[in-house]
Amino acid sequence: MCFKEQKALQWTRGSAFVIMFLLVLYLGGMIMSKKVAVVTGSAGGLGKGIAERLLKDGFSVMIHDISQDALTKTETELKDLGDVASFVGDVSKKADQEALVAAAVEKFGQLNVFVNNAGVEAVTPFLKIDESELERTFKINVFGTVYGTQAAAEQFIKQGTPGKIINACSIAGHEAYEVLGTYSASKHAVKAFTHVAAKELASKHITVNAYCPGVAKTKMWDRIDAEMVKADPSLKPGEPFAKFSGEIALGRYETPTDVANLVHFLASEDSDYITGQTILVDGGLVYN
Ligand SMILES: NC(=O)c1ccc[n+]([C@@H]2O[C@H](COP(=O)([O-])OP(=O)(O)OC[C@H]3O[C@@H](n4cnc5c(N)ncnc54)[C@H](O)[C@@H]3O)[C@@H](O)[C@H]2O)c1
Numbered sequence: 001m002c003f004k005e006q007k008a009l010q011w012t013r014g015s016a017f018v019i020m021f022l023l024v025l026y027l028g029g030m031i032m033s034k035k036v037a038v039v040t041g042s043a044g045g046l047g048k049g050i051a052e053r054l055l056k057d058g059f060s061v062m063i064h065d066i067s068q069d070a071l072t073k074t075e076t077e078l079k080d081l082g083d084v085a086s087f088v089g090d091v092s093k094k095a096d097q098e099a100l101v102a103a104a105v106e107k108f109g110q111l112n113v114f115v116n117n118a119g120v121e122a123v124t125p126f127l128k129i130d131e132s133e134l135e136r137t138f139k140i141n142v143f144g145t146v147y148g149t150q151a152a153a154e155q156f157i158k159q160g161t162p163g164k165i166i167n168a169c170s171i172a173g174h175e176a177y178e179v180l181g182t183y184s185a186s187k188h189a190v191k192a193f194t195h196v197a198a199k200e201l202a203s204k205h206i207t208v209n210a211y212c213p214g215v216a217k218t219k220m221w222d223r224i225d226a227e228m229v230k231a232d233p234s235l236k237p238g239e240p241f242a243k244f245s246g247e248i249a250l251g252r253y254e255t256p257t258d259v260a261n262l263v264h265f266l267a268s269e270d271s272d273y274i275t276g277q278t279i280l281v282d283g284g285l286v287y288n
């Protein structure tokens, strides 16, 4: 090979190397710049709708639930929408919440949004509320929200990035409903923790807000309806749901998409100047 040919070969190899290097940097940047969201209790109901919307928005999403079977089914359904992975855990256990955040970071490289969606209902006349109902409801709805917020905030601080925490509150966090005393009290506590976490974490560029749905026909409301009928035998199945949703000003019950539209906004840069808010998304039921 003559000197000219050797030079040309060297130049070609050098250019190929530079192009490969830039490509790796570009692809690496693309992967790292893709925002990452965790949604707890997202095997079904409102959480699944939220996960679906965030995937469509371009987030990598870690879905999560206590039910392995339901979670596996949902992951399969969502996988064509984008980067989705799943993690089984119980929100009421601090170690599970820390493991959830660690799994999301290991899988997708970072964390940007954490949605404390998982929650349970409790339907009992006040005089019959017992210790086990109080413990179960508060452990999942309140302890769960606190542990999720702490785990996410610790990660945002470690990353040195801003972060967004979005909690599931309810109309029952603004009003208190008969036979929903324990549940209403738990959602009032979620509202209080949303306020205080927003105040304490603002200096770290972490925002904390909540969505407060009204009446959505998920499995939760199927169970509430059945329990309300049990508590008042004069009611027929479907009547409690019809009564609650019949009072909605916009004339229809809520869908997971209605809730996901608000969470989409709270997870986006458009909500950067909003923190400590518990926003009603109820079609016109509670006004404050
Ligand atoms: N459905 C409504 O009308 C309504 C109204 C206001 C607020 N909310 C709130 O929205 C959230 C979602 O409600 P939904 O109607 O989709 O409920 P849902 O019962 O249909 O779904 C909740 C999901 O959370 C999971 N979950 C329950 N306990 C868990 C735990 N300990 N750890 C992890 N996952 C757990 C369940 O397996 C389920 O997949 C709840 O916080 C609820 O209080 C619902």
Ligand SMILES: CC(=O)[C@H](C)O
Binding pocket: 121, 170, 171, 172, 177, 180, 213, 214, 215, 216, 220
């Ligand atoms: C389930 C819920 O939070 C309201 C009462 O519909």
